[in-house]
Amino acid sequence: MDDGLRSTVASRLQAVNQRATASRQTIVSVLGQASRPLTIPEILETPDGRSLAQSSVYRNLVVLEEAGLVRRVVTDDEFTRYELAEDLTEHHHHLVCVRCGRIEDVPADAHLERSLADATEEIARTTGFRTQHHRIDLVGLCRQCA
Amino acid sequence: MDDGLRSTVASRLQAVNQRATASRQTIVSVLGQASRPLTIPEILETPDGRSLAQSSVYRNLVVLEEAGLVRRVVTDDEFTRYELAEDLTEHHHHLVCVRCGRIEDVPADAHLERSLADATEEIARTTGFRTQHHRIDLVGLCRQCA
DNA sequence: CTTTCTGCAAACGATTTGCAGCAGC
DNA sequence: GCTGCTGCAAATCGTTTGCAGAAAG
Numbered sequence: 001m002d003d004g005l006r007s008t009v010a011s012r013l014q015a016v017n018q019r020a021t022a023s024r025q026t027i028v029s030v031l032g033q034a035s036r037p038l039t040i041p042e043i044l045e046t047p048d049g050r051s052l053a054q055s056s057v058y059r060n061l062v063v064l065e066e067a068g069l070v071r072r073v074v075t076d077d078e079f080t081r082y083e084l085a086e087d088l089t090e091h092h093h094h095l096v097c098v099r100c101g102r103i104e105d106v107p108a109d110a111h112l113e114r115s116l117a118d119a120t121e122e123i124a125r126t127t128g129f130r131t132q133h134h135r136i137d138l139v140g141l142c143r144q145c146a
Numbered sequence: 147m148d149d150g151l152r153s154t155v156a157s158r159l160q161a162v163n164q165r166a167t168a169s170r171q172t173i174v175s176v177l178g179q180a181s182r183p184l185t186i187p188e189i190l191e192t193p194d195g196r197s198l199a200q201s202s203v204y205r206n207l208v209v210l211e212e213a214g215l216v217r218r219v220v221t222d223d224e225f226t227r228y229e230l231a232e233d234l235t236e237h238h239h240h241l242v243c244v245r246c247g248r249i250e251d252v253p254a255d256a257h258l259e260r261s262l263a264d265a266t267e268e269i270a271r272t273t274g275f276r277t278q279h280h281r282i283d284l285v286g287l288c289r290q291c292a
Numbered sequence: 293c294t295t296t297c298t299g300c301a302a303a304c305g306a307t308t309t310g311c312a313g314c315a316g317c
Numbered sequence: 318g319c320t321g322c323t324g325c326a327a328a329t330c331g332t333t334t335g336c337a338g339a340a341a342g
Contacts, residue, residue: 019316021322040306053324058307060322074220078306095275106269115261120284123252128289129241135283138266143274165296165341186331199299204332206297224331 001029005088012067023052024060028069028084036103037073037081037094077101086133093136099145106138147175151234158213169198170206174215174230182249183219183227183240223247232279239282245291252284 009028010020018024030046031038040057043049049057061082064070069088073081075096081103083089091108120131155174156166164170176192177184186203189195195203207228210216215234219227221242227249229235237254266277 019321021316023323055308055325056323059309072222074222076218076220080306095269095273095277097275098278104273104275106273106275109261109265109268112261112265115255115258116282119255119258122255123241123284127241127250127252128292129243129250129252129284130287130292131241131284132244132286134285135281136262137281138269138275138277139279139281140275140277146274146276163296167297167341169298201300201333202298205334226331 001025001032005029005032008088009069012069013063016063016067018063018067023056024064026052027057027060027064031070031082031084032088034083035105037075037083037105039079039081041079043082073103075101075103093138095142096137096139097142097145098139099141102142104142108136112136147171147178151175151178154234155215158215159209162209162213164209164213169202170210172198173203173206173210177216177228177230178234180229181251183221183229183251185225185227187225189228219249221247221249239284241288242283242285243288243291244285245287248288250288254282258282 005028006025009025013020013024026048027043030043030048038046040054040061043057044052044054061070061072065072065082069085070082071085073083073094075081083105086092089105091113092105093108095104095106097103116134116136120134123129124131151174152171155171159166159170172194173189176189176194184192186200186207189203190198190200207216207218211218211228215231216228217231219229219240221227229251232238235251237259238251239254241250241252243249262280262282266280269275270277
């Protein structure tokens with residue numbers, strides 16, 4: 001994990017009165033190296049993750065989410081996943097394979113984002129809903145499964 | 147439930163070798179009257195749903211999904227939700243309130259759909275991913291919670 | 293009639309939590 | 318040193334499943 005990220009982790013944890021422990025740095029580092037959201041079992045199977053206790057990972061992901069370092073991602077399958085917060089990566093959407101369950105990140109398309117912003121504004125006008133952020137998932141078959 | 151829907155339920159169930167029982171018709175009817183995806187507890191609390199056993203609802207929703215009558219919707223909260231299959235309603239997206247957890251349907255916007263179709267095509271070209279359908283959620287505050 | 297459903301209660305499994313000892317600051 | 322974190326094991330709770338009787342066709 002680079003020093004910029006490491007100090008971001010430290011400062012955002014301090015901002016919510018939480019300690020910057022080794023376990024928490026490790027979890028962020030593991031997520032930072034992935035190009036897709038990871039399940040808790042996947043985090044634990046990672047070389048860096050071997051030293052972590054399962055219950056601590058569950059607890060720390062909650063803390064890291066409160067600190068704005070990590071985001072929870074729910075999918076159709078049995079496990080909850082986590083990825084780095086978007087301001088630490090780049091805005092992206094997810095490709096979800098219906099066959100193998102794998103999820104991959106895909107960078108957001110500028111034109112699509114524009115259309116979505118327009119639609120969001122229209123929805124605010126007609127329904128009063130105040131959109132904070134959005135999720136777009138494309139569901140289908142990945143290259144390997146197609 | 148109108149007769150058109152009732153017969154659709156019967157024929158799609160038969161198509162997958164399943165019986166068109168009263169419980170299954172009831173579940174579809176309950177979902178058809180909602181303007182948002184419902185949790186299993188919500189289905190059971192509905193007047194029509196009072197007569198259903200919880201385990202049968204779980205089992206029947208699986209069958210109804212296989213029959214293409216119903217779609218499973220996952221959210222951030224603790225319950226899985228279900229809604230009518232899209233070809234029985236109209237294409238829509240979801241407004242998810244971060245405060246109260248409520249989810250509302252919102253009709254899809256034509257311009258947004260177009261942009262998404264374009265982006266999908268581009269993704270197929272670059273990654274080989276074959277998109278079958280998509281999910282768009284707007285996450286924020288509903289009118290009541292804002 | 294035969295096969296599939298249903299309801300009940302018990303089993304499952306991802307996630308959460310209590311507690312005693314260890315580590316951040 | 319005090320307070321909060323960690324690991325272990327036990328508890329929780331949405332969901333699944335086994336089984337015996339009821340309903341679909």
